[in-house]
Amino acid sequence: MPQPLNYLKETASQTAGPYVHIGLIPAMAGFDIFEKNFSNVLVTPNTQGERITLEGKVIDGSGTPLRDVLLEIWQANAAGRYNHPADRSTGPLDEEFRGWGRAGSDFESGLVTFETIKPGAIIDKTGRKGAPHINVWIVARGINIGLNTRLYFSDEEAANAADPVLSLIEQPMRRSTLIAKRSERAGKIVYAFTINLQGPEETVFFDV
Amino acid sequence: MHAQAPALRDPRLNRPEPFTPPLGDGGFFQRDRSMHPPAHAPGYKSSVLRSPRQALLSLETSVSEITGPVFGHNDLGPLDNDLIRNYAKDGDPVGERIIVHGRVLDETGRGVPDTLVEFWQANAGGRYRHKKDTYLAPIDPNFGGCGRALTDDTGYYYFRTVKPGPYPWRNYVNSWRPAHIHFSVFGSGFAQRLITQMYFEGDPLIPVCPILTTIPDKDALERLVAPLDLNASTPFDSLAYRFDIVLRGRRSTYFENRTAGN
Numbered sequence: 197m198p199q200p201l202n203y204l205k206e207t208a209s210q211t212a213g214p215y216v217h218i219g220l221i222p223a224m225a226g227f228d229i230f231e232k233n234f235s236n237v238l239v240t241p242n243t244q245g246e247r248i249t250l251e252g253k254v255i256d257g258s259g260t261p262l263r264d265v266l267l268e269i270w271q272a273n274a275a276g277r278y279n280h281p282a283d284r285s286t287g288p289l290d291e292e293f294r295g296w297g298r299a300g301s302d303f304e305s306g307l308v309t310f311e312t313i314k315p316g317a318i319i320d321k322t323g324r325k326g327a328p329h330i331n332v333w334i335v336a337r338g339i340n341i342g343l344n345t346r347l348y349f350s351d352e353e354a355a356n357a358a359d360p361v362l363s364l365i366e367q368p369m370r371r372s373t374l375i376a377k378r379s380e381r382a383g384k385i386v387y388a389f390t391i392n393l394q395g396p397e398e399t400v401f402f403d404v
Numbered sequence: 405m406h407a408q409a410p411a412l413r414d415p416r417l418n419r420p421e422p423f424t425p426p427l428g429d430g431g432f433f434q435r436d437r438s439m440h441p442p443a444h445a446p447g448y449k450s451s452v453l454r455s456p457r458q459a460l461l462s463l464e465t466s467v468s469e470i471t472g473p474v475f476g477h478n479d480l481g482p483l484d485n486d487l488i489r490n491y492a493k494d495g496d497p498v499g500e501r502i503i504v505h506g507r508v509l510d511e512t513g514r515g516v517p518d519t520l521v522e523f524w525q526a527n528a529g530g531r532y533r534h535k536k537d538t539y540l541a542p543i544d545p546n547f548g549g550c551g552r553a554l555t556d557d558t559g560y561y562y563f564r565t566v567k568p569g570p571y572p573w574r575n576y577v578n579s580w581r582p583a584h585i586h587f588s589v590f591g592s593g594f595a596q597r598l599i600t601q602m603y604f605e606g607d608p609l610i611p612v613c614p615i616l617t618t619i620p621d622k623d624a625l626e627r628l629v630a631p632l633d634l635n636a637s638t639p640f641d642s643l644a645y646r647f648d649i650v651l652r653g654r655r656s657t658y659f660e661n662r663t664a665g666n
């Protein structure tokens with residue numbers, strides 16, 4: 197027998213369940229407990245960048261919006277830099293932007309919203325430029341392990357066409373499942389998205 | 405400073421630099437999905453319409469995944485890891501007082517420092533403080549049921565609570581959840597993000613739970629069961645349970661090799 201390698205095994209995932217709000221967004225469960233709470237607003241008045249609203253739903257295999265889903269987003273700042281030491285690109289950090297937020301869907305409509313900024317293009321460790329995007333992580337009752345996907349921007353056609361991740365998706369029609377659509381509403385920039393868990397327009401999910 | 409002798413060089417090699425071990429890129433080890441429940445697990449009925457059916461697209465972890473949100477003590481309040489006190493109105497909550505403690509590690513066995521751990525649970529009667537929970541067991545006026553902690557520089561965390569009760573749920577007509585605490589953990593990169601549940605040693609509902617048994621690997625399932633840790637208990641006050649959480653391992657980075665060795 198060779199020497200054992202002795203790596204540990206990753207802890208198994210379990211569903212977040214229907215009451216995920218208690219731990220992660222207690223106000224949505226109906227009570228107030230922590231002094232400081234996390235939210236779906238990623239910006240302060242001093243954050244650099246174009247203000248945008250992300251707005252969308254997660255749809256199950258019957259076409260029904262999930263009304264107990266929780267999304268988290270993680271994104272670079274307006275200069276394309278993540279607020280984390282492992283991002284060694286040279287764009288400026290923005291102290292007014294952590295780049296992370298979480299939101300529960302509305303209990304009636306299933307609508308999920310985030311108030312954030314549009315990230316800049318990402319420079320990867322190889323120096324390759326990636327299209328601006330927002331990383332999304334989805335948990336809910338019935339989802340046994342968190343789902344990873346990305347949102348790209350409909351007004352970034354040239355960058356999207358050159359993006360190394362979008363280019364990995366074999367079927368062009370499936371690429372479109374990751375594109376949030378830009379519109380303007382009452383002076384605000386809104387990007388609309390739909391995440392389909394199943395069906396002919398099933399969203400591309402990643403094993404990252 | 406004194407002058408250093410030039411490095412000895414093998415004359416057969418026309419190589420100006422000595423060999424150095426290949427440096428990792430900080431990417432994560434490929435996830436071993438056999439350690440996790442499949443997305444589609446028909447015994448847990450809610451998964452049927454909520455499970456993707458296409459193959460996941462495998463990505464090498466890029467800067468978008470090796471980075472993740474950074475949290476600090478400023479994000480927390482002083483009672484956040486004390487569920488006995490953080491919602492107490494006119495006394496302590498009802499139930500068995502327990503301490504839950506352990507380490508957040510990665511697959512290489514290194515502690516994950518300064519990472520946010522969040523937890524939530526039902527009260528001692530199995531009832532959640534949630535507007536959608538209608539189980540007949542009563543709300544405890546002194547128990548909120550959630551808390552959070554930041555691991556220390558060795559990855560250690562702890563909190564105090566009361567042991568949650570089992571509760572019925574709609575799956576089969578007589579399905580009951582074993583007593584459990586939900587955990588959410590971040591790690592250092594977004595690809596380590598994990599939600600799981602901790603169970604209690606000796607609970608007879610464990611082998612018949614439709615959610616727990618979505619995990620196909622018996623050892624992976626048992627690693628979610630926290631043993632009683634009598635040595636960590638507080639005499640005449642609280643029992644203790646030990647729960648270690650393992651996140652995905654990372655290839656070492658140039659940065660880490662340079663500063664800390666490997």
Ligand SMILES: [Fe+2]
Pocket residue numbers: 213526581584586
């Ligand atoms: Fe639960």
